[in-house]
Amino acid sequence: MPENISFGAHLVSVWLNSARFCTESGRPLPLPRLASNGGECSFDGLVAHVSKDIRARVVLDECLRLGIVRIDDQDCVHLEAMAFIPQRGFDEKAAYFRHNLHDHACAAAHNLTESGEPFFERSVHYDGLSSSSVEQLRDAVRTEGMQVLIAFNQLAAELEGQDVPEPDARQRITIGLYFYTEPSPPDTPPSTKASSS
Known part of the structure; x- marks a missing residue:
């Protein structure tokens, strides 16, 4: 997977699974965009939780470009998808196409040709x-x-x-x-x- 997709998928997974960023039922919380407003429970805090090597603004701009998040009038960031599913961006969609097609084909080929436990x-x-x-x-x-x-x-x-x-x-x-x-x-x-x- 391209680096931006791997990072984006990890970010969404943390948003959906870490108690700091979601409800008990696994619903993502709207996050204040800036750490100055939400501390560790902000979008800045989420990005820092995933990686200290990338600026939150760069991640936010990419997520906005791909249609993964939106920003409301209170400057809170909302997750728009329950998985990292780019709504825009051909390269990102093509990467998922290659990954999913590869793994499905490998499972089917294994089931046709291998004698071990089938997938x-x-x-x-x-x-x-x-x-x-x-x-x-x-x-x-x-x-x-x-x-x-x-x-x-x-x-x-x-x-x-x-x-x-x-x-x-x-x-x-x-x-x-x-x-x-x-x-x-x-x-x-x-x-x-x-x-x-």
């Missing part, structure tokens, strides 16, 4: 739904799927805080969830499937 890879597909049903499912995936990923993020953050692996024993993970829709071919009879790999 979890499951999907549900239907081809006889109306547009309104698809919209209802899209909303459910957006809401409930995000809650599942937030829970995994919180668990991973807790485990990472407890773990102290040797440098050559560290492992990375990717847990993903996606939604896709397109028109069904008109001559295909409706069917329902639950697929597993």
Whole structure:
């Protein structure tokens, strides 16, 4: 991952998982922009918590450019996404595309070719739904799927805080969830499937 994306993802994870910057339910708090107004519980404090080597204003400008945060009339910074999801910035979106496609393809290839325990890879597909049903499912995936990923993020953050692996024993993970829709071919009879790999 490019450095700005790795830093941004770490920043959002701390914002969502550190009691100083979120509620008990993992909801991000609006943070005063300046340490002079919020001390350690400010956006300046959040950036300093993640790294002492970068100025908070640079981070704020980049987060604003990517649509990750907004500033309100009281000069508080609000997290606009429950994950580091750039709304703008082609390079940032392309980096996530490469990362997610790589890891999903590697999991699928492992499941096809390896004899060990398979990676979890499951999907549900239907081809006889109306547009309104698809919209209802899209909303459910957006809401409930995000809650599942937030829970995994919180668990991973807790485990990472407890773990102290040797440098050559560290492992990375990717847990993903996606939604896709397109028109069904008109001559295909409706069917329902639950697929597993």
